[in-house]
Amino acid sequence: VTPGRLMSAEIAEQPEVFANVLARRQELAAVAARIFARKPRFVLLAGRGSSGHAARYAKYLTEILLGLPAGQVSPSTTTLYAAQPDLNDVLLLAVSQSGGSPDMAEVVEAGRRCGATTVAVTNNPGSPLGSAAEIAVDVGAGPERCVTATKTYSATLLALYLLVDAARGGRGGTAEPLPELARATLDAGIDAVSEAVRRYRDGDRILCVGRGYSLPTAEEAALKITETSYLPTTAFGGADLLHGPIAAVGATTMALAICNHGKALAAMNTTVDALNDRGARVCAIGSAAGNAVADPRIEVPRLPEELAPVLEVLPVQQLALRLALSRGGDPDSPRGLRKVTRTR
Amino acid sequence: VTPGRLMSAEIAEQPEVFANVLARRQELAAVAARIFARKPRFVLLAGRGSSGHAARYAKYLTEILLGLPAGQVSPSTTTLYAAQPDLNDVLLLAVSQSGGSPDMAEVVEAGRRCGATTVAVTNNPGSPLGSAAEIAVDVGAGPERCVTATKTYSATLLALYLLVDAARGGRGGTAEPLPELARATLDAGIDAVSEAVRRYRDGDRILCVGRGYSLPTAEEAALKITETSYLPTTAFGGADLLHGPIAAVGATTMALAICNHGKALAAMNTTVDALNDRGARVCAIGSAAGNAVADPRIEVPRLPEELAPVLEVLPVQQLALRLALSRGGDPDSPRGLRKVTRTR
Numbered sequence: 001v002t003p004g005r006l007m008s009a010e011i012a013e014q015p016e017v018f019a020n021v022l023a024r025r026q027e028l029a030a031v032a033a034r035i036f037a038r039k040p041r042f043v044l045l046a047g048r049g050s051s052g053h054a055a056r057y058a059k060y061l062t063e064i065l066l067g068l069p070a071g072q073v074s075p076s077t078t079t080l081y082a083a084q085p086d087l088n089d090v091l092l093l094a095v096s097q098s099g100g101s102p103d104m105a106e107v108v109e110a111g112r113r114c115g116a117t118t119v120a121v122t123n124n125p126g127s128p129l130g131s132a133a134e135i136a137v138d139v140g141a142g143p144e145r146c147v148t149a150t151k152t153y154s155a156t157l158l159a160l161y162l163l164v165d166a167a168r169g170g171r172g173g174t175a176e177p178l179p180e181l182a183r184a185t186l187d188a189g190i191d192a193v194s195e196a197v198r199r200y201r202d203g204d205r206i207l208c209v210g211r212g213y214s215l216p217t218a219e220e221a222a223l224k225i226t227e228t229s230y231l232p233t234t235a236f237g238g239a240d241l242l243h244g245p246i247a248a249v250g251a252t253t254m255a256l257a258i259c260n261h262g263k264a265l266a267a268m269n270t271t272v273d274a275l276n277d278r279g280a281r282v283c284a285i286g287s288a289a290g291n292a293v294a295d296p297r298i299e300v301p302r303l304p305e306e307l308a309p310v311l312e313v314l315p316v317q318q319l320a321l322r323l324a325l326s327r328g329g330d331p332d333s334p335r336g337l338r339k340v341t342r343t344r
Numbered sequence: 345v346t347p348g349r350l351m352s353a354e355i356a357e358q359p360e361v362f363a364n365v366l367a368r369r370q371e372l373a374a375v376a377a378r379i380f381a382r383k384p385r386f387v388l389l390a391g392r393g394s395s396g397h398a399a400r401y402a403k404y405l406t407e408i409l410l411g412l413p414a415g416q417v418s419p420s421t422t423t424l425y426a427a428q429p430d431l432n433d434v435l436l437l438a439v440s441q442s443g444g445s446p447d448m449a450e451v452v453e454a455g456r457r458c459g460a461t462t463v464a465v466t467n468n469p470g471s472p473l474g475s476a477a478e479i480a481v482d483v484g485a486g487p488e489r490c491v492t493a494t495k496t497y498s499a500t501l502l503a504l505y506l507l508v509d510a511a512r513g514g515r516g517g518t519a520e521p522l523p524e525l526a527r528a529t530l531d532a533g534i535d536a537v538s539e540a541v542r543r544y545r546d547g548d549r550i551l552c553v554g555r556g557y558s559l560p561t562a563e564e565a566a567l568k569i570t571e572t573s574y575l576p577t578t579a580f581g582g583a584d585l586l587h588g589p590i591a592a593v594g595a596t597t598m599a600l601a602i603c604n605h606g607k608a609l610a611a612m613n614t615t616v617d618a619l620n621d622r623g624a625r626v627c628a629i630g631s632a633a634g635n636a637v638a639d640p641r642i643e644v645p646r647l648p649e650e651l652a653p654v655l656e657v658l659p660v661q662q663l664a665l666r667l668a669l670s671r672g673g674d675p676d677s678p679r680g681l682r683k684v685t686r687t688r
Contacts, residue, residue, distance in 0.1 A: 211424070
């Protein structure tokens with residue numbers, strides 16, 4: 001068996017997966033109409049691991065594009081502490097690629113009992129999570145065989161974007177070029193990604209930084225790299241980094257900065273300056289990477305800021321794959337992990 | 345100047361600080377009455393760094409003890425993206441020890457314009473944050489001169505607990521023994537803390553893990569250690585750890601597990617088992633540390649689970665202080681940090 005064969009294939013599949021998700025725009029718009037007919041006043045989002053990052057992306061979408069206050073759920077308040085909040089007027093949206101973790105199903109069941117409109121966004125609508133929710137949204141990425149999630153993550157982001165865009169009266173038009181742009185991004189990134197791998201391979205720590213819509217990308221980068229390369233990797237929002245952890249940054253720090261055109265760019269540039277000031281070796285990924293004080297700079301085609309996370313995660317996945325292979329690991333089956341994580 | 349002199353003195357001050365906060369119970373109860381007379385339906389919490397961890401503690405308190413759905417705010421949705429959600433029926437509670445970061449004041453000002461009841465919990469009620477909020481709660485920890493926050497963190501937790509306890513009709517009685525227990529904890533921990541320092545000193549990464557109410561303690565531990573010892577230190581909730589990052593755990597991983605009696609203990613034990621299975625060297629802190637498969641075990645007197653975070657952070661602070669000193673640093677002024685972090 002060739003290490004990384006599955007991960008490599010599933011990364012390459014994403015342009016096609018995006019086309020498939022886009023082809024289901026009408027179906028997703030119908031689901032959005034059904035959800036938002038309830039006129040939720042608050043949105044609660046649940047998810048763990050990569051799905052937690054997707055949930056955080058959805059939090060930015062709902063707050064910024066829909067003007068709805070939103071928060072991420074701590075599943076333990078339900079699963080361990082049996083809290084029973086009043087969830088009338090609340091939309092509870094749970095994300096899980098497998099839909100198989102007992103805690104997510106439990107959170108949704110409890111939310112339903114407490115009056116919430118419950119929605120599951122999962123790549124397996126027939127799963128316990130899909131069955132527990134009033135409304136199950138099929139991500140439709142096709143079966144994912146690699147333990148390390150790639151195409152289910154990006155497809156989940158796209159499905160969430162299309163739901164929210166439909167809720168604000170959009171028709172997902174800005175997402176149309178995604179399949180083509182994804183293909184170009186995957187092809188173009190190879191050289192710069194290989195250069196990043198050369199730099200990161202012998203690093204002793206990697207810091208992933210993003211802001212706003214791109215914070216989930218930084219978090220996903222840290223998780224992908226940690227679970228496949230076993231390197232100590234941490235993600236921070238740009239501002240939170242400056243509130244303490246920046247003190248630990250020095251010449252042995254490898255930093256991965258997600259730099260996009262848009263409203264977060266000036267604040268992100270401040271963060272990259274702070275990293276450079278402390279001697280960190282910064283690699284940049286994103287549509288604004290070309291202007292970042294970084295090396296290498298992995299540029300990604302420009303999209304509206306709220307859609308950028310769907311595209312910018314592709315070189316992140318390529319980087320995680322190649323870094324793991326260069327360190328002798330097999331990212332298809334990281335040690336000690338399974339496809340469905342059963343937690344409470 | 346003796347390194348760590350300020351941090352050491354302010355750690356030692358905490359029993360007295362707790363007594364001072366407890367003496368203001370009636371004042372805090374009056375503030376709680378004023379806040380909850382508005383009958384908020386949803387609570388949003390804001391904070392960065394240590395104050396972000398305190399905000400997360402308050403999130404557990406409001407969800408579990410008050411049955412109110414709660415979420416943590418991403419300040420950037422206001423400061424960068426200018427989102428204007430409908431915040432009627434929303435309580436927006438912002439935490440900041442200095443009250444001086446522009447983003448927190450901006451979040452509160454925007455929240456107020458959008459209809460929220462705004463509350464600032466700060467050690468400096470005359471600060472921009474205190475002035476921006478409709479209601480300013482004085483933490484009352486006295487001036488903190490060390491850049492690394494210690495007494496303002498624990499005092500903020502206690503003030504938040506007393507506010508929430510008053511809102512559910514309590515009178516803070518269970519918190520009464522805190523000054524005495526804090527003194528005993530500080531005295532008793534020294535030997536075990538020194539042993540933990542010996543083990544961690546040459547580690548190449550530290551993983552801090554907690555669940556439920558004790559997750560903020562794990563996050564605070566990671567931040568304290570990172571900002572004073574410059575070691576790569578990451579915090580995870582026990583369940584999130586199992587969704588990926590556990591793959592990176594091996595024989596060179598030092599783990600700090602916060603283990604408390606209470607509803608999260610069984611789930612936390614599962615996490616400690618997983619860490620031991622992978623060869624990590626686990627140190628435990630908390631009221632249930634004595635039963636953990638860990639060495640050293642730093643026991644803390646047992647309190648109701650929701651109050652434990654106020655006490656269990658004391659040996660965490662001692663550990664961060666001594667680890668920094670043993671590595672030749674000065675935790676009173678970590679490189680590149682200031683007392684007030686100005687972010688947007």
